[in-house]
Amino acid sequence: MAVVRHDLVLISLDPPYRLGDEDVVYNLFGWAEVDDEAHPDVSVTVNGAPVPLKLTPNPNVREHFPGVTASSLFARVNFAELLRGHTPAEPFLLSVEVTSGARSRVFEYEVSEGWLQAVFGRPVRRRRIPPEHLQIRVTGAAAGQFHLTGRRVAEQIAGILARAGLPLGRHARILDFGCGPGRVISAIKDMHPQAELFGSDIDGEAIGWARANLEDVGDFRVNGPAPPLPFADESFDLIYSISIFTHLPEDMQHGMLAELRRILKPGGVLLTTKLDPGAYDLPDDVCAKGVNDGFVYWGDADATEGLPGFYRLAYHTEAYVRRVWAKYFDVLHVGSHDLNNTQDAVLLRRPNGRGGLIPGLASRLLTALRPKADA
Ligand SMILES: C[S@@+](CC[C@H](N)C(=O)[O-])C[C@H]1O[C@@H](n2cnc3c(N)ncnc32)[C@H](O)[C@@H]1O
Known part of the structure; x- marks a missing residue:
């Protein structure tokens, strides 16, 4: 029988995946493997809403993953503006999806009650995420998923x-x-x-x-x-x-x-x-x-x-x-x-x-x- 292999999706956003009251305006940092460094095909959505992105070449990734070309990504997100008019599904979980060509990865963020009040103007029931060490204990990782x-x-x-x-x-x-x-x-x-x-x-x-x-x-x-x-x-x-x-x-x-x-x-x-x-x-x-x-x-x-x-x-x-x-x-x-x-x-x-x-x-x-x- 063939040995099972895991395919890595080389897309990353910086932890921690938790937003407090003060994070209604938030800087997302990360990187993604790209097919063409000069013309990276990368996009980010927050619960389905597209976010404007800044992309720059990232040569450091190659040191860890030889042969891989990557772009750094940065987005300054104002969630209240971005999600204005959105009806949040409850329990609410903030879900950021990064897509690069045919690759894609979702990162979940737990948000505070104050964040929800500020973004949606009313209390919203939220989905909690366990502390990192409890996630690692059961899945081996705390990777926002x-x-x-x-x-x-x-x-x-x-x-x-x-x-x-x-x-x-x-x-x-x-x-x-x-x-x-x-x-x-x-x-x-x-x-x-x-x-x-x-x-x-x-x-x-x-x-x-x-x-x-x-x-x-x-x-x-x-x-x-x-x-x-x-x-x-x-x-x-x-x-x-x-x-x-x-x-x-x-x-x-x-x-x-x-x-x-x-x-x-x-x-x-x-x-x-x-x-x-x-x-x-x-x-x-x-x-x-x-x-x-x-x-x-x-x-x-x-x-x-x-x-x-x-x-x-x-x-x-x-x-x-x-x-x-x-x-x-x-x-x-x-x-x-x-x-x-x-x-x-x-x-x-x-x-x-x-x-x-x-x-x-x-x-x-x-x-x-x-x-x-x-x-
Ligand atoms: C790999 S984790 C999976 C957790 C959960 N089922 C999931 O899929 O997210 C294995 C779990 O089994 C629990 N466990 C191990 N031995 C057990 C036992 N005898 N009775 C109940 N739980 C046990 C561990 O504490 C751990 O939470």
């Missing part, structure tokens, strides 16, 4: 559910398991406002932030690394869990699969993700184990600041999921690079009948037998 990437994932979730005949809008109670500071659940709320949404994570800081800033989105809870989760049997119609089973040791995965089964209603659906061991540039021994055994937990992968030591990288083949996870769920779909950037979607359903594992008992047994996780 937290909600954009969350919306893409939410749209992929909706697409996978719709193709399976289980559309998002049909699910009333939904859990985002491993929600972090709410990247995906915020977009799910926008797409399905009637749903009762819950988020749960081991990261108390991320959950604290979500509770304080996303109270209009859902009910957020901290869970321990092992079962039980803080929810009653058969609580949910749908659980989605993006990039969680890609990080846990195998024994923890068994505990959580049984536990998620317990809190799903019979017939309820779990949509999660996996990584294929053959599709990434892994050390030879890690790759070989993953491909041969169907599962590998890469315990020497880099740790993530702020998360427990067990949180590393795990890879599953499709055959493993169909063999092992099938002990807990009916396997409805195993995708390929179809969810959360380059991860593989796994769509599972709790069988309607009560055969197989007794949900609560199974997860309690697995928890009792499991060695203690390092914290």
Whole structure:
């Protein structure tokens, strides 16, 4: 299988992506790769409104990206003038798009209440963006795209559910398991406002932030690394869990699969993700184990600041999921690079009948037998 590569879009705007009351008039600085340095084809829009730009050649970019030609860009933006007459969508997020030839990148800015009052002349509900270190903890970057990437994932979730005949809008109670500071659940709320949404994570800081800033989105809870989760049997119609089973040791995965089964209603659906061991540039021994055994937990992968030591990288083949996870769920779909950037979607359903594992008992047994996780 080919190794997955990420295509870089070489467009940058300077952080921080936050505007205060005093930033109603603001200087945007950045640079963009261009095809022709002498005639750069670069434009900038703010929530769709075009902004006048100053462009100058930028030879420094070539030092970091040999062979790349780039222009520096500068725009002095008066948001009150630019957005006069605009009806802001709520919750409001300022979205700056830079386009250079066929390339384009969006940068999101959180704005203050005073900024909104000054620009629109009335209070406007705003979308909050978590602090940079919480963004880095869940996505590896704080590059001004937290909600954009969350919306893409939410749209992929909706697409996978719709193709399976289980559309998002049909699910009333939904859990985002491993929600972090709410990247995906915020977009799910926008797409399905009637749903009762819950988020749960081991990261108390991320959950604290979500509770304080996303109270209009859902009910957020901290869970321990092992079962039980803080929810009653058969609580949910749908659980989605993006990039969680890609990080846990195998024994923890068994505990959580049984536990998620317990809190799903019979017939309820779990949509999660996996990584294929053959599709990434892994050390030879890690790759070989993953491909041969169907599962590998890469315990020497880099740790993530702020998360427990067990949180590393795990890879599953499709055959493993169909063999092992099938002990807990009916396997409805195993995708390929179809969810959360380059991860593989796994769509599972709790069988309607009560055969197989007794949900609560199974997860309690697995928890009792499991060695203690390092914290
Ligand atoms: C890569 S991040 C993804 C966050 C979020 N799903 C998203 O897509 O933005 C993985 C998340 O899993 C959480 N996590 C790891 N182990 C967990 C566990 N046993 N129970 C709940 N959350 C867990 C981490 O704290 C982290 O927030």
